[in-house]
Amino acid sequence: MQYDLTEEQLMLKETVARIAREQVAPGAEKRDEEAQFPWDMVEILKENALFGADFPEVYGGSEMGLLALCVMIEELAKACASTAVILLVHELGTMPIFLAGNSEQKSRYLPRLAAGDALIAFGLTEPNAGSDVSSLRTRAVKEGDGYLLNGSKIFISHADVAEVICVAARTDTTVPGHKGTGVFIVDKGTSGLSIGKREKKMGLRASSTVEVVLEDVRVPAANLLAEENSGFPIIMKTLDITRIPVAAQAVGIAQGALDYAIQYTKERQQFGKPLFSFQGLQWMMADMATRVEASRQLTYKAAALFEAVPKNLDRVSRELIRHSAMAKVFAADTAMQVTTDAVQLLGGYGYVKEYPVERMMRDAKITQIYEGTxxxxxxxxxxxL
Structure with a gap:
C-alpha cells in the first residue's frame, strides 16, 4: 500500500512543525511545571483549524483524514506531548459519534467539535475496568424517555474541561458486558454529573486527568449511540482506531528526544572532541533513529489502512486491528527506550529539568499504558493471527 505523504500533507507537516517550534515549544517546560490545562494551546490549535482535520467537510471539518491527524500529532509531540494529546483526546472522544452516531447526533455535536468551540472526552475506564472493558459497573437504567446513569470513571483525560463526554455504561446486567453495554453522549452541566479527584501525574502534566462521578445523571434516549446493548463494539472499534494517533504521539516524543540528543552530542566536548564522534554513542543513536523510523512507518501504514475504509462499525478489518496494535506497541516501547537513551546521552544534564529530555522520558511512559497497555x-x- 502506498502511504507516502502527499504534497498537501507535507505542507501541513511543515505548517504544524513551524507552529510547534515557534508557539508550542517555548512554553513546554513551564506548562509541565505548572500542571494546568493549557487553554492557550487550545486557542492556537483552534486558530489554525487543527481540531477538524479528521472531521467530514459537511460538519465543518477539513476531511484530511487520519494520516494527516497523525502527522499533526507527531509534530506537536516533538515539542510538547501535553499539547499533542489535546488533539488525540478530541479524536478519541469523537470517534464513537463518528462510528455510531445518527445524522441528528452528528449534526448536533460535530460542527462545534470540528471548530474547536467545544472539547470532548471519552468516559470508559473504571477502578475495576481498565484493560477488561467488559467489567464496567457504571449502570444506565431506562426510565421514561431517557436513562439514569450511576457510577464513576477514573483516569479520564480532559473531562473537567470538556463540554461533552461519551460515557460507557452497562444497559443490561443480566448478560455479559460485551452483550449489555451502551455508549451515551452526556453534556456538561447535566444534573448529577461532577468531577472528582484530579490526578497528579508523572508525565503529560499539562493534560488534565480526572475522576468523573455520575449520580442519577438523566440522559435523553436521543443521546444513546446506536441501540441499547450495542455499545461494546463501538468501544472496541474506537480503541482499535484511536490507538493509531497514540502511536503518532509516541513517534513524535521519540523523534523530539532523538533530535535534541543529536544536537547536544555534536556540541558537547569531552576528551577534546564532540561526543557525537565516539563510535559507541554513534551506534546508540543509529539504533534510536532506526526504531523511530520503523515506528513511523508502522503508524503511517496503519493510518493509511484505516483511510481506505469508511468510518463505520462494519468495516474495521482484522488487518487494521493488527496493524494499529503493532504500531501502538512498537512506537510506545520505542518512545520509552529512545527517551531513556536520550537522557543517558546527556549524562547529568539529561537528569535535570533545565533540559527537555527528562520531560520527554516522563511523557513517553503513558504511551505504553493508555488506550491499551x-x-x-x-x-x-x-x-x-
Whole structure:
C-alpha cells in the first residue's frame, strides 16, 4: 500500500512543525511545571483549524483524514506531548459519534467539535475496568424517555474541561458486558454529573486527568449511540482506531528526544572532541533513529489502512486491528527506550529539568499504558493471527 505523504500533507507537516517550534515549544517546560490545562494551546490549535482535520467537510471539518491527524500529532509531540494529546483526546472522544452516531447526533455535536468551540472526552475506564472493558459497573437504567446513569470513571483525560463526554455504561446486567453495554453522549452541566479527584501525574502534566462521578445523571434516549446493548463494539472499534494517533504521539516524543540528543552530542566536548564522534554513542543513536523510523512507518501504514475504509462499525478489518496494535506497541516501547537513551546521552544534564529530555522520558511512559497497555496490544495482535 502506498502511504507516502502527499504534497498537501507535507505542507501541513511543515505548517504544524513551524507552529510547534515557534508557539508550542517555548512554553513546554513551564506548562509541565505548572500542571494546568493549557487553554492557550487550545486557542492556537483552534486558530489554525487543527481540531477538524479528521472531521467530514459537511460538519465543518477539513476531511484530511487520519494520516494527516497523525502527522499533526507527531509534530506537536516533538515539542510538547501535553499539547499533542489535546488533539488525540478530541479524536478519541469523537470517534464513537463518528462510528455510531445518527445524522441528528452528528449534526448536533460535530460542527462545534470540528471548530474547536467545544472539547470532548471519552468516559470508559473504571477502578475495576481498565484493560477488561467488559467489567464496567457504571449502570444506565431506562426510565421514561431517557436513562439514569450511576457510577464513576477514573483516569479520564480532559473531562473537567470538556463540554461533552461519551460515557460507557452497562444497559443490561443480566448478560455479559460485551452483550449489555451502551455508549451515551452526556453534556456538561447535566444534573448529577461532577468531577472528582484530579490526578497528579508523572508525565503529560499539562493534560488534565480526572475522576468523573455520575449520580442519577438523566440522559435523553436521543443521546444513546446506536441501540441499547450495542455499545461494546463501538468501544472496541474506537480503541482499535484511536490507538493509531497514540502511536503518532509516541513517534513524535521519540523523534523530539532523538533530535535534541543529536544536537547536544555534536556540541558537547569531552576528551577534546564532540561526543557525537565516539563510535559507541554513534551506534546508540543509529539504533534510536532506526526504531523511530520503523515506528513511523508502522503508524503511517496503519493510518493509511484505516483511510481506505469508511468510518463505520462494519468495516474495521482484522488487518487494521493488527496493524494499529503493532504500531501502538512498537512506537510506545520505542518512545520509552529512545527517551531513556536520550537522557543517558546527556549524562547529568539529561537528569535535570533545565533540559527537555527528562520531560520527554516522563511523557513517553503513558504511551505504553493508555488506550491499551503494551501487553494488551500483544494479545490483540495474536488474536488476529
Amino acid at each position: 503494551s501487553q494488551i496490544q500483544k494479545v490483540v495482535i495474536s488474536s488476529t
